[in-house]
Amino acid sequence: xxxxxxxxxxxxxxxxxxxxxxxxxxxxxxxxxxxxxxxxxxxxxxxxxxxxxxxxxxxxxxxxxxxxxxxxxxxxxxxxxxxxxxxxxxxxxxxxxxxxxxxxxxxxxxxxxxxxxxxxxxxxxxxxxxxxxxxxxxxxxxxxxxxxxxxxxxxxxxxxxxxxxxxxxxxxxxxxxxxxxxxxxxxxxxxxxxxxxxxxxxxxxxxxxxxxxxxxxxxxxxxxxxxxxxxxxxxxxxxxxxxxxxxxxxxxxxxxxxxxxxxxxxxxxxxxxxxxxxxxxxxxxxxxxxxxxxxxxxxxxxxxxxxxxxxxxxxxxxxxxxxxxxxxxxxxx
Amino acid sequence: xxxxxxxxxxxxxxxxxxxxxxxxxxxxxxxxxxxxxxxxxxxxxxxxxxxxxxxxxxxxxxxxxxxxxxxxxxxxxxxxxxxxxxxxxxxxxxxxxxxxxxxxxxxxxxxxxxxxxxxxxxxxxxxxxxxxxxxxxxxxxxxxxxxxxxxxxxxxxxxxxxxxxxxxxxxxxxxxxxxxxxxxxxxxxxxxxxxxxxxxxxxxxxxxxxxxxxxxxxxxxxxxxxxxxxxxxxxxxxxxxxxxxxxxxxxxxxxxxxxxxxxxxxxxxxxxxxxxxxxxxxxxxxxxxxxxxxxxxxxxxxxxxxxxxxxxxxxxxxxxxxxxxxxxxxxxx
DNA sequence: CTGAAAGCGCTTACAG
DNA sequence: CTGAAAGCGCTTACAG
Numbered sequence: 001x002x003x004x005x006x007x008x009x010x011x012x013x014x015x016x017x018x019x020x021x022x023x024x025x026x027x028x029x030x031x032x033x034x035x036x037x038x039x040x041x042x043x044x045x046x047x048x049x050x051x052x053x054x055x056x057x058x059x060x061x062x063x064x065x066x067x068x069x070x071x072x073x074x075x076x077x078x079x080x081x082x083x084x085x086x087x088x089x090x091x092x093x094x095x096x097x098x099x100x101x102x103x104x105x106x107x108x109x110x111x112x113x114x115x116x117x118x119x120x121x122x123x124x125x126x127x128x129x130x131x132x133x134x135x136x137x138x139x140x141x142x143x144x145x146x147x148x149x150x151x152x153x154x155x156x157x158x159x160x161x162x163x164x165x166x167x168x169x170x171x172x173x174x175x176x177x178x179x180x181x182x183x184x185x186x187x188x189x190x191x192x193x194x195x196x197x198x199x200x201x202x203x204x205x206x207x208x209x210x211x212x213x214x215x216x217x218x219x220x221x222x223x224x225x226x227x228x229x230x231x232x233x234x235x236x237x238x239x240x241x242x243x244x245x246x247x248x249x250x251x252x253x254x255x256x257x258x259x260x261x262x263x264x265x266x267x268x269x270x271x272x273x274x275x276x277x278x279x280x281x282x283x284x285x286x287x288x289x290x291x292x293x294x295x296x297x298x299x300x301x302x303x304x305x306x307x308x309x310x311x312x313x314x315x316x317x318x319x320x321x322x323x324x325x326x327x328x329x330x331x332x333x
Numbered sequence: 334x335x336x337x338x339x340x341x342x343x344x345x346x347x348x349x350x351x352x353x354x355x356x357x358x359x360x361x362x363x364x365x366x367x368x369x370x371x372x373x374x375x376x377x378x379x380x381x382x383x384x385x386x387x388x389x390x391x392x393x394x395x396x397x398x399x400x401x402x403x404x405x406x407x408x409x410x411x412x413x414x415x416x417x418x419x420x421x422x423x424x425x426x427x428x429x430x431x432x433x434x435x436x437x438x439x440x441x442x443x444x445x446x447x448x449x450x451x452x453x454x455x456x457x458x459x460x461x462x463x464x465x466x467x468x469x470x471x472x473x474x475x476x477x478x479x480x481x482x483x484x485x486x487x488x489x490x491x492x493x494x495x496x497x498x499x500x501x502x503x504x505x506x507x508x509x510x511x512x513x514x515x516x517x518x519x520x521x522x523x524x525x526x527x528x529x530x531x532x533x534x535x536x537x538x539x540x541x542x543x544x545x546x547x548x549x550x551x552x553x554x555x556x557x558x559x560x561x562x563x564x565x566x567x568x569x570x571x572x573x574x575x576x577x578x579x580x581x582x583x584x585x586x587x588x589x590x591x592x593x594x595x596x597x598x599x600x601x602x603x604x605x606x607x608x609x610x611x612x613x614x615x616x617x618x619x620x621x622x623x624x625x626x627x628x629x630x631x632x633x634x635x636x637x638x639x640x641x642x643x644x645x646x647x648x649x650x651x652x653x654x655x656x657x658x659x660x661x662x663x664x665x666x
Numbered sequence: 667c668t669g670a671a672a673g674c675g676c677t678t679a680c681a682g
Numbered sequence: 683c684t685g686a687a688a689g690c691g692c693t694t695a696c697a698g
Contacts, residue, residue, distance in 0.1 A: 022676095023678090051674075054675085
């Protein structure tokens with residue numbers, strides 16, 4: 001193991017001077033710096049992260065908590081967060097779990113393993129969130145928003161995104177529509193549902209509660225929901241799903257029922273995950289600005305770590321309707 | 334910040350005794366231990382991970398290097414590895430990048446940030462791999478295998494898995510088949526291709542090189558490959574894709590060409606990722622034993638960290654053909 | 667069984 | 683501009 005002491009010996013200086021060169025301190029004579037730099041290369045030195053962290057109290061490592069969800073949106077979010085963290089010279093430790101196991105991340109803050117946490121799938125009242133708040137640990141919520149919680153939060157404007165879908169349906173003559181929801185109480189779900197209802201209202205329409213099917217965020221639920229909706233006396237001619245995963249379930253169900261999309265039924269999702277644009281799905285959906293969201297999340301967290309008393313912000317990024325083959329993408333006659 | 338010194342003060346013992354209780358040392362009187370345990374709860378103590386790591390030289394943290402691939406198989410592999418690491422009380426630091434950025438993981442070993450690395454998408458001759466070998470760093474390859482490299486490697490038996498597909502095709506009367514490959518030189522690709530060819534040979538068949546289409550591991554390539562294969566003078570009646578992602582591309586292409594699967598064309602993938610069993614795909618594929626592979630990977634890496642001189646092992650897990658609607662799953666007349 | 671002490675490898679005030 | 687030294691919070695031989 002090579003230490004800064006070895007480098008010092010090689011350069012004929014004290015260990016403190018090596019440290020100063022490493023810290024880019026200005027108080028080093030240029031020729032001394034050069035000698036140290038040479039020795040540094042020669043011995044192949046890498047600073048011991050723990051010794052450094054113990055002195056500085058900073059680890060340059062961020063924790064990410066992500067539940068074991070099946071929605072392919074989350075791996076995409078993880079990729080975007082990973083890029084943003086890497087751009088900010090931060091490492092990421094990942095907790096792929098939910099419930100009490102999330103507490104590992106809070107413990108890691110106490111143990112100085114990480115400087116802060118990004119929660120991606122946390123719910124109101126979850127133990128890890130409560131602990132993080134109680135410990136005044138630096139954290140940010142991304143994708144999920146909890147109203148009234150004084151902390152940094154980043155999400156897309158789910159309400160407006162869903163509202164645009166409702167208007168799109170109404171303006172193309174659909175007056176019997178359905179909504180496939182996931183778990184109530186989760187912000188993405190609730191905001192998209194209420195945005196959709198608001199959009200209908202804009203167009204002078206309402207929706208019956210039996211036309212809104214609730215369940216979990218799985219492909220299987222999407223399939224079952226389609227069956228339920230089609231069994232109504234007046235089945236919908238257009239269905240909005242609060243995420244793309246549910247929409248694929250609806251498309252699967254439509255195939256099973258012999259329904260032709262979009263001729264018999266329009267389907268719109270939310271998220272625009274990569275596979276939505278595959279020709280076999282060709283799903284109209286609402287695109288989130290993932291990279292912007294990830295960048296803002298990391299920025300807010302680093303600012304919070306630097307100054308724990310700054311005012312919390314909630315950032316909303318606009319999302320945009322992407323029209324594809326699961327709805328009629330030609331202008332109405 | 335609460336330290337073991339604070340706990341010691343609370344329990345009226347020395348800091349060393351607190352440390353002994355934390356280490357489950359036997360040389361502590363039961364009533365002393367009880368006093369320390371009480372104080373531990375009272376002050377809400379979490380050990381400083383860096384101080385501990387600096388003393389012990391161990392971090393209980395493993396690095397994972399995963400390229401920014403679009404194949405949903407990798408998030409699933411990550412989930413399995415995360416579970417296996419968590420079961421072994423290890424944290425994971427993730428590098429979602431390829432090429433020179435992978436070097437971050439090797440540097441992290443030098444800096445004692447992690448105890449070892451799991452490479453998931455590494456290629457022969459990649460800089461990070463070369464560096465890890467040169468540094469004698471503890472690492473394991475999972476999913477990818479590099480022949481002749483003396484290190485621990487874990488993969489499924491790609492050769493036999495693909496061989497079974499070829500036999501399945503031949504035994505159901507297909508005598509014009511196609512293969513959609515990804516990038517040559519990557520073990521999953523090469524082993525599955527040669528296994529498939531071997532299976533044909535078992536049945537007295539051969540395949541023309543123009544019936545094998547090479548490209549990258551993307552949905553788009555699968556689509557283009559289908560078009561190429563269908564343009565042949567004798568188009569295949571069954572196509573094997575070296576992974577599910579490519580198979581979805583082929584299914585997309587089939588839809589575009591108005592081909593009926595499985596009536597006009599059989600399609601088989603490899604990996605059995607979650608979405609393969611969705612009704613809208615209903616893809617026959619070869620299932621990998623992901624959890625077993627992940628468990629073995631972690632086990633091998635921890636053994637390697639404990640003993641750097643042990644003999645390297647390459648572990649192969651059998652995979653199994655899962656027959657679904659993209660091939661005729663009824664017995665032939 | 668318990669305490670005092672050394673030391674892991676850094677960073678940074680304190681002298682000079 | 684540079685060095686000697688303190689100290690971050692642990693673990694663990696060394697005494698007793």
